[in-house]
Amino acid sequence: MARKFSMDRRAYLKTVGAAGTTAAVAGCLGNGGNGNGNGNGNGNGNGNGNGDGNDVIVPGTASGFPPFEYTQDGELVGFDVDLAEEAITRAGYEVGDWVDIEFDSLIPSLTGGDIDLVAAAMTITDERSEQIAFSNPYYEANQSVLVSSDGDFAPEGESDLEGQVIGAQSGTTGAAEAERLIEEGVVDGDDYRQYDNYTLAVEDLENGNVDAIIIDVPVANNFADSRSVEVAFVIETGEEYGLGMRQDDDRIGDINDALAEIREDGTYEDLVAEYFE
Ligand code: GLN
Numbered sequence: 001m002a003r004k005f006s007m008d009r010r011a012y013l014k015t016v017g018a019a020g021t022t023a024a025v026a027g028c029l030g031n032g033g034n035g036n037g038n039g040n041g042n043g044n045g046n047g048n049g050n051g052d053g054n055d056v057i058v059p060g061t062a063s064g065f066p067p068f069e070y071t072q073d074g075e076l077v078g079f080d081v082d083l084a085e086e087a088i089t090r091a092g093y094e095v096g097d098w099v100d101i102e103f104d105s106l107i108p109s110l111t112g113g114d115i116d117l118v119a120a121a122m123t124i125t126d127e128r129s130e131q132i133a134f135s136n137p138y139y140e141a142n143q144s145v146l147v148s149s150d151g152d153f154a155p156e157g158e159s160d161l162e163g164q165v166i167g168a169q170s171g172t173t174g175a176a177e178a179e180r181l182i183e184e185g186v187v188d189g190d191d192y193r194q195y196d197n198y199t200l201a202v203e204d205l206e207n208g209n210v211d212a213i214i215i216d217v218p219v220a221n222n223f224a225d226s227r228s229v230e231v232a233f234v235i236e237t238g239e240e241y242g243l244g245m246r247q248d249d250d251r252i253g254d255i256n257d258a259l260a261e262i263r264e265d266g267t268y269e270d271l272v273a274e275y276f277e
Pocket of ligand 1: 062065103120121122123124169171172173174216239
């Protein structure tokens with residue numbers, strides 16, 4: 001089933017790639033065509049799939065974070081979904097069935113062995129790196145302050161958040177920024193709402209139950225396109241997203257090689273064009 005999605009995505013990439021990089025198209029076809037996913041001819045990822053039980057990588061994510069991971073017609077889709085499947089396949093492994101859970105549960109599920117890889121726009125932080133390993137960075141982002149576009153509240157900087165109710169998704173770097181604002185005395189601790197997912201936070205923003213939410217810029221922009229919300233200002237956090245794996249899982253080397261290849265042959269650009277432009 002995962003294989004089928006993989007092929008469908010390749011068919012798509014072939015179409016969009018036709019206007020641009022033929023190398024990417026050739027690479028994709030070669031890879032998908034031989035049916036074992038390790039036919040890149042670069043030597044990485046080989047020696048897997050030899051019956052040692054190590055050949056399937058079960059990916060996990062937390063949907064409701066468009067365009068990185070979201071559901072469309074009941075199907076899990078998004079930049080991270082395609083990127084992770086492409087990386088896993090090119091690295092010579094099989095994509096297991098996706099596990100879609102709350103963001104806060106991803107690291108425990110990974111360390112507990114329920115999933116093998118986190119693809120959830122997860123920022124590489126020192127704290128998380130004590131528990132899990134991250135791939136090389138694949139995306140850069142800052143935080144933003146998102147407000148309703150129907151109301152009068154238009155903060156221009158952090159000090160304008162004084163006396164306001166703010167929210168973020170639990171366990172995120174956005175939540176860490178909210179907590180910093182509380183520590184700095186800008187926002188009252190009682191005026192902080194934590195959500196299981198950002199979709200609920202955006203709904204509360206539209207309903208006027210919260211005045212501002214702190215959320216990654218690319219996702220804020222996506223919500224702003226489709227909902228009655230807008231980015232008021234950006235908090236420059238300089239974050240980088242990585243795929244997460246267990247610290248003792250040495251398959252991460254193959255994943256990093258695959259990520260590099262995905263960038264080099266134009267596939268990465270195709271995915272950016274598909275999901276961000
Ligand atoms: N990049 C943010 C973090 O790592 C948010 C990720 C998310 O909500 N999926 O905390």
